[in-house]
Amino acid sequence: MVRSRRPLALLHLTLSAIAVTVAPACAQSRPVPPGAPETPYVAPDRAYLFAHMTRERYGVLHYSVSLDGLHWQQLNRGAPVSSDYHGHASIARGGDGRYYLVGNQSDDDPLIRFWVSDDLVRWTPFGTYRPRLEGIAGMAHALPRIGAPKLFYDAPSRDFLLTWHTPTVPGTPDDPERYWGSQRTLYVRSPDLRRFSEAPRRLFGWEMATIDAFVVPNDGGPGYCAVFKDERYPSYDWTTGKTVRISCAPTLTGRYAPPGPPLSPNFREVPTLIRSPDGHDWLLYYEQYAGTSYGLSKAPRLAGPWYQVSGNSGVPAWDRYTMPAGLRHGSMIAIDRQQYDALVAAYPPA
Template sequence: MKAVKLTTLYLTIVLVSIFNSLSAQQPNPPGQVENSEDAINQAYLFAHMTHEDYGKLYYSVSLDGLHWYALNDRKRVFDEYHGHPDICKGHDGRYYIAGNRGDNSPDINFWVSDDLVTWEKYSTYTPDLKSTPDYSYALQRIGAPKVYFDQGLKQYIVTWHTPHMEGTKEDAERYWASQRTLYVLSNDLKIFSEYPTRLFDWDMGTIDVFIRKIGENYYAVLKDETYPTLYWTTGKTIRIAKAPSILGPYSEPGPSISPNFREAPMLIPSPDNTVWYLYYEQYPGISYGLSIADNMNGPWYQASGYTFHRTWDKYGLPSSVRHGCMMTISKEEYNTLVDHFGIVK
């Protein structure tokens, strides 16, 4: 009888141990705060398109940079907009968003907002691509224009990608491999540089480039647009180049931060401002990945997500979201957006 009790006790301990190991919560991503009032970065906005409504403007928000919720009952927040959403806070404290009507359109359009709720048309810029030095053979394509305002320089840099080779039935990929990143400068997004200029002096396909000044350096986060092979393993991944000034010269891009076939990177600081969260899309609209580092030079590691196991997934986004931009906002701005549009949880 005593042996049976000991055996039962042993089995109970084993079963409890197995249950605990299966349900154990793995460490959460760094950079979080225990009390929301201690957060340096109190809230976040994700301005994006959707898989079903490509190129239009939708909003999702987050309080921790990890868990995101759709606004406006998953409907558009501004019907006039078209493009790959990219927003910055500008020279006058207002928000500016860049877009285009399509890659074949000759124009880059800008809208302005005081509160991220109501947008109005601000300006239109039509770059003369044939005037770019050493790139007069560029095709008339303007892909995913992005805008960044450098507070120290009091200057905007607008970037986009432009190819110089048409795709063919035998080699459709050469169109993408021929993409090069161009830029213009502006003080007010009304008057621009005389002509577009290539941003990088290395000869490699790049798209979805955005620039951030962090510390004393500038970082260009980009998609390596070469097709991946055994001899170019970084193809179709997210990489980072570094420079001492906004126009470079930029270093050769570093190692891959994402797996292959990822694009549209987005960068935000953690709530406690000690860690970087770098999101990227597994296209076309399959899922999002998240890589984390405590400085822009790495090393980076990938957080667990899209496993659909509650204890494994460390971040989550609304279904069907496609690329755009993520940015920090104040708690007051978050409340304004939620109050105006409503939140889907």
């Protein structure tokens, strides 16, 4: 008896159709193979602001923005966005919803200066703070110098944490690095950037030169993590010199554990950290100094694993991120799409 093959043919066609329908969805859910083209995720309500200086205008406030945290565009046709501000831009949003910006005129400036903004478009002076650098515990002979003050607002305590670095040893022409090797990170707390804790303290208990330190909540559990530059000069005795490292603590001001391994190559500084729009990755940017370019390391959690991302390579097919040339020290923050649109309208890109 000869049986009809029609049902089998129909079944084959039906299964083929299902496979064609399902395959794209399955492919989208699979991870992108290493080195394959990537399409960065853009969230409908999220964007990023990078407040920074430039190689040509050191200490002057400029803006760049991004929708995906990876591809950046400079605003205001490359011109400054403030005629008043000077410093290494660091922005924190306070409990009142307003934004606070910190800076100083130079490391010799005895005052740390604050500005405030409701919308990130216009900044107005807010006040000053003069830290007392004499008699700091574990920091004898502190020099009257204040480097790169940075702000963090801690919602649980409703306090701002203000950090900066100060040296204890002057440099000499034949040994300039002893100055940088004596840098230590100091901090004070304040509920409103008008009243400050009595005297600065050292943030880290271990003896290591550190600069450019900032604090974020620890995503691996309770506590906080500090990201900073290991400021010792690299050598066979100190291979981690001039790299970005991280240390975590159970409370905002310590005790911070000995720092982990480098998150960047040597001769990188001024780290800044954002979370990717999909929330899957930390994006850690750092400058290859002096003002050469920005690098990027990436990790799913602050504990790692971290790896370097290819960008600014001169080969577009290899680039997973891009930044305008000449950008220097600053900090990145997440903003919403309304704020992004307002910034672009106020300060059109080139």
